[in-house]
Amino acid sequence: MALKIVVSIFILALPFLTASNSDSADTWRCGIFFAGNPGTSPRAKIFVLPKKFPADCNAPRVDTYNGTCYEVMRKGLKEWNFENPSRIRKQSGHTIGDDLCGPIPRDIKAPGLEMGFYFAYCGSDWNDTGLRKPERLCCRQRKHVPC
Numbered sequence: 001m002a003l004k005i006v007v008s009i010f011i012l013a014l015p016f017l018t019a020s021n022s023d024s025a026d027t028w029r030c031g032i033f034f035a036g037n038p039g040t041s042p043r044a045k046i047f048v049l050p051k052k053f054p055a056d057c058n059a060p061r062v063d064t065y066n067g068t069c070y071e072v073m074r075k076g077l078k079e080w081n082f083e084n085p086s087r088i089r090k091q092s093g094h095t096i097g098d099d100l101c102g103p104i105p106r107d108i109k110a111p112g113l114e115m116g117f118y119f120a121y122c123g124s125d126w127n128d129t130g131l132r133k134p135e136r137l138c139c140r141q142r143k144h145v146p147c
Contacts, residue, residue: 025057025122025123026054026055026057026122027052027053027054027055027121027122028052028053028055028060028065028119028120028121028122029048029049029051029052029053029119029120029121030048030049030065030068030069030072030073030117030118030119031045031046031047031048031049031117031118031119031120031126032046032047032048032073032115032116032117032118033045033046033115033116033117033118033126034046034113034114034115034116035114035115035116035128035132036116036128038128038130039128039130040128041125041126041128042116042118042126042128046100046115049072053065053068055121055122057121057122057123060121060122062121062127065119065121065127066119066127066129068119069117069118069119069129070117070129070130070131073117073129073131074131077131077133077134080096080133081096081135082095082096082097082100082135082137082144083095083096083097083144084096086098086099087099095144096144097137097139097143097144098142098143098144100137100139100144101137101139101142101143101144102142103142104139104142105142107139107140107141108137108138108139109138109147110136110138110147111136111147112136112137112138112147113136113137113138114132114133114136115132115133115136115137116128116129116131116132116133117129117131117132135147
């Protein structure tokens with residue numbers, strides 16, 4: 001059930017925005033982004049969980065933030081598929097992948113766009129958890145196609 005809520009909110013977060021910091025001095029957050037190279041900043045924000053978790057910025061627990069974000073997103077990935085029906089468009093056959101491709105103005109061919117999971121704390125930049133969605137996103141004419 002929680003995954004359905006996350007996916008619904010995730011889709012509503014479109015169109016994509018540039019990745020920016022966590023924007024809060026006393027919290028940490030977790031989000032889904034189009035990924036950069038491993039260990040680097042994300043390329044573009046897809047969705048950031050709305051909950052802001054408290055953080056002690058004088059003694060940040062970076063390993064805890066990373067591990068918690070990783071586990072929350074890893075569990076959600078088990079049920080998340082680009083072919084699942086859209087949560088915001090009720091037309092028959094419209095998918096989550098189509099929702100993701102809709103705002104992208106050009107075709108995305110193989111190897112496709114990689115989605116990664118990041119956390120930020122105490123106003124920091126986004127940090128890579130190392131978790132990636134195994135399937136990449138490819139688009140043709142603003143519709144999802146298999147890579």
